[in-house]
Amino acid sequence: xxxxxxxxxxxxxxxxxxxxxxxxxxLTFLVMKRHELPLEEKIQLIKDNNGGLGxxxxxxxxxxxxxxxxxxxILSRREEYxxxxxxxx
Numbered sequence: 001x002x003x004x005x006x007x008x009x010x011x012x013x014x015x016x017x018x019x020x021x022x023x024x025x026x027l028t029f030l031v032m033k034r035h036e037l038p039l040e041e042k043i044q045l046i047k048d049n050n051g052g053l054g055x056x057x058x059x060x061x062x063x064x065x066x067x068x069x070x071x072x073x074i075l076s077r078r079e080e081y082x083x084x085x086x087x088x089x
Contacts, residue, residue: 035065039088042074042081049075 037045045064048055055063061071074081 037064037066037074039081039085043085045071045074046078046081 041064045060048060048063049057057068057071057075061068064071
């Protein structure tokens with residue numbers, strides 16, 4: 001497990017313990033900055049997936065620094081993004 005995930009897990013546990021009354025004053029908030037991909041990168045992500053035969057959703061999420069759910073949402077909205085991309089040109 002890499003350091004980012006370990007730190008994230010530790011902070012989440014701290015928040016849960018605070019909410020349960022186990023920690024008095026020590027509270028660490030986990031704030032992740034939003035990272036929205038431009039249309040070109042979304043199209044590249046779709047190409048990298050290659051209809052399910054290319055990179056996995058987990059690897060795509062790591063490559064583009066987004067969550068797995070965001071990568072899945074992009075892949076499920078494939079047609080919409082492709083239409084927008086080709087209309088633009």
